[in-house]
Amino acid sequence: METVFWSRLQFAMTAAYHWLFVPLTLGLALIMAIMETLYVVKGDDFWKKTAKFWMKVFAINFAVGIATGLILEFEFGTNWSNYSWFVGDMFGAPLAIEGILAFFMEATFFAVMFFGWHKVSKRFHLASTWLTGIGATISAYWILVANGWMQNPVGTTFNPDTVRSEMASAQAFWEVVTNPVAVSKFFHSVTSGWVTGGVFVVAVSGWYLLKKRETEFARKSMLVGAVVGLVGSAAVMLSGDSSGVHAAEFQPMKLAAAEGLEDGGPRAAFTIVPGIKIPGMLSILATHDIDGFVPGINDILNGYVDKDGNTIPSVAEKMERGRQALDALTVYREFRESNPDSAAVAKAILDENVQYMGYGHLEKPEDVIPPVGIVFWAFRGMIGLGMLMALLLLLAFIFAWKDRLENKKWFFIAALVCIPLVYICGQCGWIVAEVGRQPWTIQGLLPVNVAISSLSAGAVKTTFFLFLAIFALFLAIEIRILVRAIGKGPQITED
Amino acid sequence: MTFEFLQNYWWILIALLGGLLVALMFVQGANVQLLNNRLDDTQKRMVLNATGRKWELTFTTLVTFGGAFFASFPLFYSTSFGGAYWVWMLLLVTFVFQAVSYEFYAKKGNLLGMKSFRIALKANGILAPFLVGTAVGTFFTGSGFTVDKAAIANPSSPIISTWASPWHGLEALGQWHAVLLGLTLVFLAVILGALYVLHVVDEHAVRKEMRRTLQIAVIPFLLLFAAWFIVLMLRDGYTVDSDGTVSMESYKYLQNLLEQPVVMAMFAAGVLLLLTGLYLGIFTKRRRGFWFAAPGAILVVMGVFFLAGFHDTPYYPSNIDLQSSLTIRNSSSSYFTLLVMFWVSMLIPFVVAYIAYAWRAMDKWKITRHEIEKTENKY
Numbered sequence: 001m002e003t004v005f006w007s008r009l010q011f012a013m014t015a016a017y018h019w020l021f022v023p024l025t026l027g028l029a030l031i032m033a034i035m036e037t038l039y040v041v042k043g044d045d046f047w048k049k050t051a052k053f054w055m056k057v058f059a060i061n062f063a064v065g066i067a068t069g070l071i072l073e074f075e076f077g078t079n080w081s082n083y084s085w086f087v088g089d090m091f092g093a094p095l096a097i098e099g100i101l102a103f104f105m106e107a108t109f110f111a112v113m114f115f116g117w118h119k120v121s122k123r124f125h126l127a128s129t130w131l132t133g134i135g136a137t138i139s140a141y142w143i144l145v146a147n148g149w150m151q152n153p154v155g156t157t158f159n160p161d162t163v164r165s166e167m168a169s170a171q172a173f174w175e176v177v178t179n180p181v182a183v184s185k186f187f188h189s190v191t192s193g194w195v196t197g198g199v200f201v202v203a204v205s206g207w208y209l210l211k212k213r214e215t216e217f218a219r220k221s222m223l224v225g226a227v228v229g230l231v232g233s234a235a236v237m238l239s240g241d242s243s244g245v246h247a248a249e250f251q252p253m254k255l256a257a258a259e260g261l262e263d264g265g266p267r268a269a270f271t272i273v274p275g276i277k278i279p280g281m282l283s284i285l286a287t288h289d290i291d292g293f294v295p296g297i298n299d300i301l302n303g304y305v306d307k308d309g310n311t312i313p314s315v316a317e318k319m320e321r322g323r324q325a326l327d328a329l330t331v332y333r334e335f336r337e338s339n340p341d342s343a344a345v346a347k348a349i350l351d352e353n354v355q356y357m358g359y360g361h362l363e364k365p366e367d368v369i370p371p372v373g374i375v376f377w378a379f380r381g382m383i384g385l386g387m388l389m390a391l392l393l394l395l396a397f398i399f400a401w402k403d404r405l406e407n408k409k410w411f412f413i414a415a416l417v418c419i420p421l422v423y424i425c426g427q428c429g430w431i432v433a434e435v436g437r438q439p440w441t442i443q444g445l446l447p448v449n450v451a452i453s454s455l456s457a458g459a460v461k462t463t464f465f466l467f468l469a470i471f472a473l474f475l476a477i478e479i480r481i482l483v484r485a486i487g488k489g490p491q492i493t494e495d
Numbered sequence: 496m497t498f499e500f501l502q503n504y505w506w507i508l509i510a511l512l513g514g515l516l517v518a519l520m521f522v523q524g525a526n527v528q529l530l531n532n533r534l535d536d537t538q539k540r541m542v543l544n545a546t547g548r549k550w551e552l553t554f555t556t557l558v559t560f561g562g563a564f565f566a567s568f569p570l571f572y573s574t575s576f577g578g579a580y581w582v583w584m585l586l587l588v589t590f591v592f593q594a595v596s597y598e599f600y601a602k603k604g605n606l607l608g609m610k611s612f613r614i615a616l617k618a619n620g621i622l623a624p625f626l627v628g629t630a631v632g633t634f635f636t637g638s639g640f641t642v643d644k645a646a647i648a649n650p651s652s653p654i655i656s657t658w659a660s661p662w663h664g665l666e667a668l669g670q671w672h673a674v675l676l677g678l679t680l681v682f683l684a685v686i687l688g689a690l691y692v693l694h695v696v697d698e699h700a701v702r703k704e705m706r707r708t709l710q711i712a713v714i715p716f717l718l719l720f721a722a723w724f725i726v727l728m729l730r731d732g733y734t735v736d737s738d739g740t741v742s743m744e745s746y747k748y749l750q751n752l753l754e755q756p757v758v759m760a761m762f763a764a765g766v767l768l769l770l771t772g773l774y775l776g777i778f779t780k781r782r783r784g785f786w787f788a789a790p791g792a793i794l795v796v797m798g799v800f801f802l803a804g805f806h807d808t809p810y811y812p813s814n815i816d817l818q819s820s821l822t823i824r825n826s827s828s829s830y831f832t833l834l835v836m837f838w839v840s841m842l843i844p845f846v847v848a849y850i851a852y853a854w855r856a857m858d859k860w861k862i863t864r865h866e867i868e869k870t871e872n873k874y
Binding site for chain 1: 549577832872
């Protein structure tokens, strides 16, 4: 079990760290592409210098994101060996497609964008800037198709001969690509990147205004940042709503944990903080119906009838049926060549119970409950900070649009405080998504304890601390370099 | 389309990606020039800027190679990555440092100083081709692992692939035949790197130094490659019969070569192209040797993958349990996954086309001392 713990911790650390760099990449890509478009359309050199400054910031941030992406890809194999075989047939394809369709686009056009100012035409350069961002966004789509499939494994059947989940048909791939969980995750994650980029640009611009430097650059950057961030905020809220509905439908335990809901029911209340509730609100959010039944943790453990009238068995029953499936799998594999009749009987039992096979690996029913406290507070952190960011961006937009940035010291300081907060907001979102689905690597199919590699805990601990040291070092360097680059500024002498 | 066709098709694509990865390791090979004290600092920066515009392509090819292997032959991914843990982790760490070094090394406030990041680039320059080469070398020597797919139903030990050696991959360093291939790749990368720098850097002294590098590297490269190849032709190999049973066979890889004329032709053409590139670089003033040597490297590497995986050969043999060996047939994804990815792969020519277009547009302008000393946007 120790290996499971350290493997999880290592993957969680890598994923969380990766998500420190990706949102800014997604957000800045759009912001600087808009700025360069303004340069090309208006022919105003000011926008070229402005875009170039944010590109410099983008480049500093970009490298660590790429590096940590490779670590994540490798860790699926190195630390989650059983996982890689069990679902590689479903999960590998989006990763490969991401490489073919997105990474090459990013890599190729990033080099043109960064080095090509005097080497290629204005329009080719502009196209390269957009394509760098589009590549990053396509990349996000495919990795979230993979992640969405882990949350809601559609289009798959278990094959006892190969002992893995396989793509059921060519059409099933379409189901995987259009998985509603993946689609809303994509919009939620990418547009939250726009919010991060927006808040970052607003805050850095505010710092220049606080220092009374680069005022024109700062005001116009703030305006572009605020617009992108506000559009992002609106889209985050919309996609967040559908994420809630999907959680209720496909991962009710995650929703119950996020709400700390022990006993559910119709007209379930939404908890703002412990002690303050809005009656019926959770039912509305989760089912878009005030009378919609939302199961609590105990309902899921003990079995319940869902909002569509289906009887959901208790976890104990699912575990029992899961064990029958696992036993039948063993018998089937033992006799499939020597005794086809016995194998056929075993196969029938397997088919009948296969949907609960993952539960057969659990030790006790309570294993299906994720750490409620972490998920509950992360959920509140995400929503609360997300609303705060929207407010900040709205104010930034109004102030920059109306040119009322004089004497707004309080606002500039608040914006700087929001830089760490917007990152915490994004991290909280991923904690809800990933901690909330414990113990499953693949929802209902494969729990973490059987997904790992055959490694000693010591080996994984060693690499965990190695990566911890590397990540801390890179973060310290990145922040120092960013701070210096920002301190130096765009050096536009229009003041 | 049959399942067998799709499995073969994906093995060919894996081989192609492997070939592209090795060819693009000119980035690593050129960075070894940072060890060359005959180059002054500006000249070293010219080399760094030559590779700095291309490193992401190499990196991306590595990611795609990994992703494609995962998607098309997941049992290799789960067995090798989870088993040869330290080899893959070491490779990972060198690439992670490389990825940030370009951006960080010349920046003020980088904490470690310029020298440390250059050390990281040099380490990646040598270790990356060495580790990749040695790992591919084990396709012929075998590794110590077992695969038991039924294990997943066993609550006490549910892991399907297990690695026998506690060294988790580092024991491959004791397999001298695999190490020979690793060393061969290091020198190949150095050669490709020198040819690339010769092609894109406009500075007489740098070009002269690259030609000198070629003269020095060509002998060990040819000797190591020949030694590895001859041993391969003479050694016992792994073979799989029609019912999937794996056994040992004398001169297996020699037979694979002789009985697959296409592979023989690929080897011959690849070696010829490589030698042409070397000839142009060493004996003439021409600077286009890279465009012969790189396709040559791709063909040779593809030939190596074909020798390893086609003609009833387990490409990832287990030397402790023959029946656990991985073949193209027993380790692949399902029919539908390979089929879907087959259609996606039809986009590859489009990807290659835009890379080629951008590459040409950028490399039209050679790297000069003036650019390094006077302009911004450089590494």
